[in-house]
Amino acid sequence: MSETMTEFARAVQDILAAGQRMDARGWVPATAGNISRRLSDGRIAITRSGCHKGFLQGADVITVDEAGKPHNAGDKPSAETLLHCQIYQQDPTAGAVLHGHSVAATVLSMTEKSPALHLADYEVQKVFEGQSTHEASVPVPLFDNDQDIARLAREVEPSFGSMPAGYIIRGHGVYVWGKDMPTALARLEGLEFLLACMLERRKLGL
């Protein structure tokens, strides 16, 4: 087995385990969500379109190039592959990207009319890139959903560099990334925990 094969096999393992974890938390209902890993040769391993992320098989992970084009012409990547590619392009340190759909992210993003949610005074926000205290305020940008993914990507573009906790598409879900899969998963869990807290606080009228 070549080095490249081995690295791909590890990426597949990471993606399957992440899918099971996200499913256990209820963040990938139906066939929602998608998951990717960047390989050292620049290829992106990503979930095939239409699979349930809690029950992924090895064959459900395909590779695309930096522009989102499948290496195997017959493969159909997720419609949102372009958003993964954009993250890898904009953040050279990114090694894994997670996109999930939680109840809290969906509800808060449809409720909040301003362009971002602001996380403040939470210890857990220290999990995000560059954060060392609960006393900071971490913005999580909200973008309107759009079936035209290229157009959506252009809306997201200017915010790169100032969204350490990832971003949310309204009525849709979160995008979170990290240097490797454990880092991306920790940030996803951190963000979802904080969104759950925020939703509870809003129910208390706060």
Added chain:
Amino acid sequence: MSETMTEFARAVQDILAAGQRMDARGWVPATAGNISRRLSDGRIAITRSGCHKGFLQGADVITVDEAGKPHNAGDKPSAETLLHCQIYQQDPTAGAVLHGHSVAATVLSMTEKSPALHLADYEVQKVFEGQSTHEASVPVPLFDNDQDIARLAREVEPSFGSMPAGYIIRGHGVYVWGKDMPTALARLEGLEFLLACMLERRKLGL
């Protein structure tokens, strides 16, 4: 083993796995819910009356004909078998039917006085038959519960063809179907996710 036997065995596997999945999500409390699969010879494999869907054994799945009559005279199918038969009759593409009882479906259906819930602006609604954008509005009809299942079926009848996300019986639960079990399960998860979102939004006064 004959082809028919093999197909039935696969249907049983599908039904047991679906029951465990629905139980893990809390959608089949007590002995609630029922699950079926249509076989290629027109027979319907369906859960026996009174079983817990999270702990089904192979012997808990029986077969009935298109009118709901058990092939084995001693078998007692669920009281709601007729609603499964109706779906298979009305939708020739249907291969699997799921009926579950969730807190969100129960509560929303008892709260909402209008004849349908409307799903709009959610990315996940694309999981339903024929939906390609969050910008549509998908109606989920609500029918009053009735212990007379034949009468309830007559109430549901006119809505076939215009309920891509299935329907809800008030204070009771959802009916969802698809061409095969994975499709039916994905739609069930999609619908339950959206009902959970809707319930949270109502708690926020929206």
Added chain:
Amino acid sequence: MSETMTEFARAVQDILAAGQRMDARGWVPATAGNISRRLSDGRIAITRSGCHKGFLQGADVITVDEAGKPHNAGDKPSAETLLHCQIYQQDPTAGAVLHGHSVAATVLSMTEKSPALHLADYEVQKVFEGQSTHEASVPVPLFDNDQDIARLAREVEPSFGSMPAGYIIRGHGVYVWGKDMPTALARLEGLEFLLACMLERRKLGL
């Protein structure tokens, strides 16, 4: 192995499995709750005091007589053993008793000032003894908590025969029973599901 031994061993299995199930649902936090089975010779197999119900071992199940006295003088049964004995005495068909502490039962029983919760219009209420339609109203009596279990038992006594869904001790939890463990568990799941629905409806101001 004698017949009696075998029956006790089966009772232990039932109790361990019920404990794991209740723990998975979050209904036996800390060392809360207790679980019993009546044996054919009149002995009652019941959980020892102070154990976590999700991690029971065979040695955590002891036997007591009809008055709650341990057969083995060194065994310490739960303080609430008397309430189990009372159920077995009052309902000769009872074969299993479950006592759990859920968030919904705790909160609703502390909120509701009237002497009972009333379950109505829910399909799931058909799981309770003698119920055949959602159109009935099933009362679930609420009793004030009391560390004097004998006195609490006297308060509960007059309600036997008119509480098909069991009863609730305020700020404490539910007591549910059935002819065997699967029946008792189905009723517990039914009751907890309906309490969860009722709590959600109250949050909507209903």
Added chain:
Amino acid sequence: MSETMTEFARAVQDILAAGQRMDARGWVPATAGNISRRLSDGRIAITRSGCHKGFLQGADVITVDEAGKPHNAGDKPSAETLLHCQIYQQDPTAGAVLHGHSVAATVLSMTEKSPALHLADYEVQKVFEGQSTHEASVPVPLFDNDQDIARLAREVEPSFGSMPAGYIIRGHGVYVWGKDMPTALARLEGLEFLLACMLERRKLGL
């Protein structure tokens, strides 16, 4: 294997199992939380900084002395190790300490402006040290979060001896302890259950 080795190995097992349990309940999102056990020679076995508590490996548990200094100079204990050491110093009976981050603890502690939450009328509060009735009121002190852990420890210090259910750091999480790991876990479950009840009651306006 020496006695000391064996005791450390058992402590590691306790810590890994506690981490998995807390993760299953959603109380250690991302890399939050930390877990320790005191060994009979005074050393403290504690989770390494930055690990996910649901996926701990044996190598993720290190030992520190009574002042929090790692025995192996290369080990980096959690920033909050000092709070564990303080508990072991203040309570000579303490054998295990758990620190978790739940949604309920986070939200209630950020909502409540007074210096403590008060648990009253709950049967489950009997799980805490010295409590024998639901009729008592158990205070759970709330301390403002502080990235300066030594300063935070000084704020907590005067409350030792009068916080049988542990304490909460605002926007951060709970600290709970017991003579051994099962006792500490039972108290954690009891406290989290009661915080969940309290949060639900506040949503009902109570």
